Amino acid sequence: FQLLDFFSGATMHYAYEGAQLYSMVEEFLYVLICILSETGNARKASLPETVRREIIHALAVGPCAFTDLVKRVAERLVDDTCFERVLKEVANFRAPESTADSGTYELKAEAYDEVNPFFYHYTRNKREEVETVLHNHYKKNGVPDPVIVPKPLAIIDGPFTTLATAFETDVLLQVMFYSIYNVLYHTQLNWQCPPSGEAILDQTLHIVMLAIVERPTAFSQLAALKTFEEGKGLIDILCALEH
Numbered sequence: 001f002q003l004l005d006f007f008s009g010a011t012m013h014y015a016y017e018g019a020q021l022y023s024m025v026e027e028f029l030y031v032l033i034c035i036l037s038e039t040g041n042a043r044k045a046s047l048p049e050t051v052r053r054e055i056i057h058a059l060a061v062g063p064c065a066f067t068d069l070v071k072r073v074a075e076r077l078v079d080d081t082c083f084e085r086v087l088k089e090v091a092n093f094r095a096p097e098s099t100a101d102s103g104t105y106e107l108k109a110e111a112y113d114e115v116n117p118f119f120y121h122y123t124r125n126k127r128e129e130v131e132t133v134l135h136n137h138y139k140k141n142g143v144p145d146p147v148i149v150p151k152p153l154a155i156i157d158g159p160f161t162t163l164a165t166a167f168e169t170d171v172l173l174q175v176m177f178y179s180i181y182n183v184l185y186h187t188q189l190n191w192q193c194p195p196s197g198e199a200i201l202d203q204t205l206h207i208v209m210l211a212i213v214e215r216p217t218a219f220s221q222l223a224a225l226k227t228f229e230e231g232k233g234l235i236d237i238l239c240a241l242e243h
Contacts, residue, residue, distance in 0.1 A: 001028045007178045009229050011186055019195035022183075026124075026196040029179065029203040034120045036167075037210055039153050042160035048082045053114070055083075056090055056107065057122070060115045060130050063094070063106040112137050117148060118206060124199060150210050167211035168218045170226060176211075177228045179204040180237045201241065208238070 001024055002015060013021045040050060051073075058064075058072035069087075070078045077083060091105040117131045131148065138146035155161050166172055179200055186194040211219040223234040232240075 003028055006182065007175050009178060009182070011182050022194045022196040022200065025179065026199050026203065029200060029207070030124075032175070033118050033203060033206060033210075036163070036207065037116075037118065037150060037153065038120045039155060039160075042153070042155050042158070042163065044158060047077075047080055048086055051077050051080060051083055051086045052090060053119075054121075055087055056111050056114050057116070057119045057130075059091055059105060059107040060112070060133060061126060062133070063104040065102040065104050067102070069105055109137075109141070114151075116150065118150075118203075150206065150213055152213055164214040167215040168222060170222070172207075172211075173222055173226055173234060174228060176204055176208055177232075177234050177237055180234075180241055181229055181232075184237070184240060208234070 002013075003025060005013065006021065006025060011021070016024055039045075040053070045053070054073045054077055055069070058069055061072075064072070087105065090111045091107055094104050094106055096103045112134060115130060115134060117127045117134065119127075119130075122130065134148055135146050153164055155163060183194060183197045183200055187197065211223075225233070227233045227236075
């Protein structure tokens with residue numbers, strides 16, 4: 001991605017102009033989030049588990065007819081014998097009100113807890129839609145100011161059991177720090193948030209939350225002790241962002 005300088009504090013780039021730099025940072029952070037949190041293969045999920053996850057994330061955007069649902073899910077999963085059984089487990093069917101209508105499937109309330117806004121099949125726009133849906137769902141259920149905390153990776157065997165140790169590394173902490181620091185620096189300098197700035201902050205806070213969920217003690221100590229620009233560490237820059 002040619003972003004080594006950016007994550008070392010440089011907000012000017014020899015190849016990327018203007019919005020291109022922050023657009024590339026946004027793309028890089030999406031890749032990073034997928035690497036660090038996409039656990040379908042890492043946990044060796046069974047086919048029914050995969051089908052369940054795909055259906056839940058397809059319906060999280062909103063209710064739809066069966067014909068639309070199968071367009072949102074990979075064909076090999078739709079063709080499996082478990083598809084309709086899993087669909088009944090996670091969704092309610094609303095019958096058509098007239099002959100002109102078609103019945104729709106709607107996600108069951110308890111299934112919203114399994115929705116990940118950073119699901120790797122979502123585009124940025126889709127992710128923002130799903131975040132809005134989740135916030136509205138939790139507010140309706142009595143949570144006044146909901147925060148969507150990522151779920152633990154729960155990789156208990158296989159070659160990826162040590163994946164979460166990435167959250168104990170200086171280099172990932174440096175990526176988190178400069179992702180926030182550079183956006184705040186640009187905003188103060190230009191009196192406006194850079195292009196993709198809000199998305200970058202959202203992504204970085206998600207990675208920070210992943211780290212706290214996976215490695216609470218080790219990551220917190222590292223975030224408190226390791227400093228970068230102006231003698232500041234990640235906690236300092238999070239406090240600056242808050243204000």
